[in-house]
Amino acid sequence: MRRPLLVLVIAIAAVGAFAGGLAWLLDTPKPSPGAPRRERLYLTLCSTCHGADGRGSWRAALFLIRPGTLSDNEAIGQRSDEYLFDIIKHGGAPIGRPGMPGFGATLSDADITELVRYVRGLTRPG
Ligand code: HEC
Known part of the structure; x- marks a missing residue:
């Protein structure tokens, strides 16, 4: 050669x-076949930054994105459902937390409500 x-x-x-x-x-x-819609949505749209378990993805860290910990009961447990809904729908920019993108243009309110429930499920009591 x-x-x-x-x-x-x-x-x-x-x-x-x-x-x-x-x-x-x-x-x-990838979500397992037959996974509930909220899990599919989360794994498709959110886990890139937040990680599959909500603890933040090291992939996000590579791009200097600091998504916090969604499974932290101290932090998320104090948030109201309205807060979670609004930050998912409108993103963090309106409340001075610009790292979090808004999904209002891509997701219906029903889907965002599903995601709020999914995020609630990530926090373990205690
Ligand atoms: C591009 C990366 C990225 C994606 C994708 C993303 N997030 Fe976030 N998210 C962030 C960052 C960064 C923050 C923290 C913003 C800050 O504190 O300045 C955040 C904050 C949050 C918060 C607020 C946490 C708190 O302590 O107040 C929630 C809830 C949340 N994200 C849910 C979601 C959900 C649900 C999805 C999927 C629909 C999603 N995020 C997709 C980057 C992302």
């Missing part, structure tokens, strides 16, 4: 490995 060709093959393999690795890094857990 001629040398330039070998270099080209190695370069293509390196780009492939990089892209594959990046895809693996950025992928999030």
Whole structure:
């Protein structure tokens, strides 16, 4: 094999490995078949930043995003359902917490209510 060709093959393999690795890094857990809608929504839309268990994704940390801990009963337990609903619908910007995007344009109010319930389910009492 001629040398330039070998270099080209190695370069293509390196780009492939990089892209594959990046895809693996950025992928999030898939909901199990038959999972309830709220779980599907959460794993699809929220776990990228908040992590599957609400403890914050290290993937988000890579991009210097600090989503806090949704499973923290101290913090979330004190929040009203209205607060959770509003921050999911309108995002954090209106209340000075701009890291959290709003989902009002993509989700119905019914879906947002489902997500509020799901977030409630992440906090363990105590
Ligand atoms: C782009 C990353 C990102 C995505 C996607 C995202 N969030 Fe957030 N979220 C954040 C960040 C960052 C904060 C913290 C904002 C701050 O404190 O400044 C936050 C805050 C929150 C809070 C408030 C927590 C508290 O202590 O007050 C809730 C509730 C929340 N997110 C729910 C969700 C839900 C539900 C989804 C999916 C529909 C979602 N987030 C998607 C980044 C994200």
